[in-house]
Amino acid sequence: MMRKLTTPGAVVAALLLAVGLSACGEKKVTSYEPGKYSGAPVAAPWDSPQYGGKQAQWEAALQARTQAQNDYARINVK
């Protein structure tokens, strides 16, 4: 047969539990917003005297340069 939880200790424990868990239902407050860049604009890399705004040409040059780092492709040895 179960004892009734009416002792003062049990009441205090129940109250503490209720108070302790009361914040668990709170929603997370996020006030962070990404800032807006405050500096000078960045020129596109292809807007250079060498490429004169030709993006495709710049991209092709850079791709070739990047691929040249693959020494397996360069020396054709596997």
Added chain:
Amino acid sequence: MARMKFICDANRCIECNGCVTACKNANEVPWGVNRRRVVTLNDGVPGERSISVACMHCSDAPCMAVCPVDCFVRSDDGVVLHDKDQCIGCGYCLYACPFGAPQFPQAGAFGARGKMDKCTFCQGGPGKGSDEEQYSKYGQNRIAEGKLPLCAEMCSTKALLAGDGEVIANIFRERVTVRGKGSEVIGWATAYGPAKGVAPAATEGKK
């Protein structure tokens, strides 16, 4: 559009510091500032590994998030740049960066900090000043010349790769597939043979 990244292959890096020297020399980086450095793990212990570290040009950069004056910007090709005319040298970015990339030159007496300096992926910086002015602030702009950062291009063992993230990831993946794993990577068994009293087959299994 390419998204510029660095990859350092720890199995190839021989801690020669060529990348550090190339960066310092090409960009005339001030004394006490290292845009790039080589970190060695388990230094002096057999099997030590070195890795060249600089700004990794994060896709979601924490330095950008914490900057109180919002002086950071990501360029069209994914390079994280900062405007030195806006930087107040507060040092928040140094605390936020997991790689220790932001560097601060001494700006005066009593160790006062100057404006932050970091790797620009050899892409110069924001703004349109004279060439000399831009160079003194940010260093070379090799990307605009269709070249890659000098640190990677100078790397003698091609441990440090730079360029479009997808392309260099493919290069690295191919390397790992070709060279295998274990002691064969550094040629230990080739140079010294199998361990004494151990059959070659058993050595293979231990890799």
